[in-house]
Amino acid sequence: MKATGIVRRIDELGRIVIPKEIRRTLRIREGDPLEIFTNHEGGIILKKYSPIGELGELAKEYVESVANVAKCTVCVADRDQIVAAAGPDKKNYSGKDIHKELKQCIDERTNILSTNKKESRCRITEDGETEVNQAVGTIVSEGDAIGAVILVSGDDKLKFGEFEEKMALCGANFWADRWKASLMMMPNRTNRAKNLVLKCQKLQKTLTNG
Numbered sequence: 001m002k003a004t005g006i007v008r009r010i011d012e013l014g015r016i017v018i019p020k021e022i023r024r025t026l027r028i029r030e031g032d033p034l035e036i037f038t039n040h041e042g043g044i045i046l047k048k049y050s051p052i053g054e055l056g057e058l059a060k061e062y063v064e065s066v067a068n069v070a071k072c073t074v075c076v077a078d079r080d081q082i083v084a085a086a087g088p089d090k091k092n093y094s095g096k097d098i099h100k101e102l103k104q105c106i107d108e109r110t111n112i113l114s115t116n117k118k119e120s121r122c123r124i125t126e127d128g129e130t131e132v133n134q135a136v137g138t139i140v141s142e143g144d145a146i147g148a149v150i151l152v153s154g155d156d157k158l159k160f161g162e163f164e165e166k167m168a169l170c171g172a173n174f175w176a177d178r179w180k181a182s183l184m185m186m187p188n189r190t191n192r193a194k195n196l197v198l199k200c201q202k203l204q205k206t207l208t209n210g
Contacts, residue, residue, distance in 0.1 A: 004019075004022065006019055006022075018046070026048065027080060028048060032048060033048075034046045034047065034048060035047045035048075048080070056083055056084065058178070059076045059083050059084035060084045060086070062076065062084070062171075062174075062175075063075065063076055063084045063085055063086035063087075063090075064086040066086075066151075066167060066171065067086040067087035067090075069167075070087075070151055070163075070164060070167055071087075072087055072088070072133070072151055072152065072153040072155075072158070072164070073085065073086070073087035073088055073089040073090060073092075073093060073151070073152050073153060074086055074087050074149075074150070074151055075093050075094075075124070075149070075150040075151075075152070076147065076148075076149055076150075076171075076175065077098050077102070077106075077124075077147050077148050077150060078146060078147040079098075079103065079106060079145075079146065079147060080097065080098065081095060081096060081097050081098060082094055082095060082096050082098065082124075082125065083147070088153075089152070089154065092125070092128055093124065093125060093128065093152075096125040096126065096127065096128065097125065097126045098124065098125060098126070099122065099123035099124060099125055099126050099128070101122035101123045102122050102123065102124050102125075102136070102148065102150075104122070105122050105136060105138065105148070106138050106145050106147065106148050107145060109138045109140055109145050110136075110138060111136060111137050111138060111165075111168070111169060111172075112134055112135065112136040113134070113135050113136075113160060113161075113164070113165045113168075114132070114133065114134040114135075114160070115132070115133055115159045115160045115161065121134045122134070122136070124150060124152060129154070131152040131153060131154045132153070132154060132155075132156060133151075133152060133153040133154070133155070133158055133159065133160040133164070134150070134151070134152050134160070135150070135151040135152075135160050135164040135165050135167065135168040136148050136149070136150050136151075136168055137149045137150075137168035137169040137170075137171055137172030137173075138172055139172045139175045139176050139179075140172070140176055141175075141176040141177075141179040141180055142179075142180065146176075146179065147175070148172065149167075149168050149171035149172045149174075149175065150168070151164050151167060151168050
C-alpha cells in the first residue's frame with residue numbers, strides 16, 4: 001500500500017469522504033461500487049469493484065476460444081480496462097486502460113460495427129490506435145452497463161460483417177447472463193467456473209456453426 005498522508009474523520013453516520021484527487025486519479029465516479037477488505041494489521045482497504053473482473057479467469061478462456069474462431073483480436077473490458085484479450089494483437093490491449101470514447105459507448109449502451117474509415121468507430125485503449133475493423137457489443141446486466149465485448153483488426157484486407165457483429169452481440173449477452181448467474185451461484189465458485197467454461201465452449205460451437 002502507498003501512504004497518501006491524508007486523514008479523514010468518520011461522521012456520525014459512519015461515512016467517510018474519499019478525496020477528490022484520489023477519486024480523479026483512480027477514476028472513481030459517483031455511484032461506483034467499492035469492495036471493502038480488512039487485513040490482519042487492522043487496516044481497511046477499499047477497491048473498485050468490477051463485475052467482469054470477478055470472472056477474470058473465465059474471461060481469458062472466453063477470448064481465447066472466440067479468437068480462434070474469429071481469427072482477429074478479441075477483448076473483454078469492464079468500465080476501466082481490458083480484462084482479457086486474445087488474438088494477433090493481444091499485447092496491444094491486455095490490461096490497458098480503455099479510452100474515454102469506448103467508455104462513452106459503454107455508458108450510452110452503443111454497439112458498433114465498423115468496416116472502413118468512413119464509418120463511425122471509437123478508440124479502444126488510451127495509448128492505442130483506432131482500428132479500421134471494429135465490432136463492439138455493450139454488456140448490460142440488471143440494467144447496468146458493466147463493460148463490452150470487442151473484436152478488432154487492423155488488417156485492411158479483412159472486412160468485418162454480420163458474423164463479427166453477431167459474435168460481439170452474442171458475447172455481450174453471454175457475459176450479461178454469466179454475471180447474473182455468478183450472483184446466484186456465489187457460494188460455489190469452483191462449480192460455477194466449470195459450468196461457465198462449458199457454456200463458453202458451447203457458445204463457440206454455436207458461433208462456428210452459425
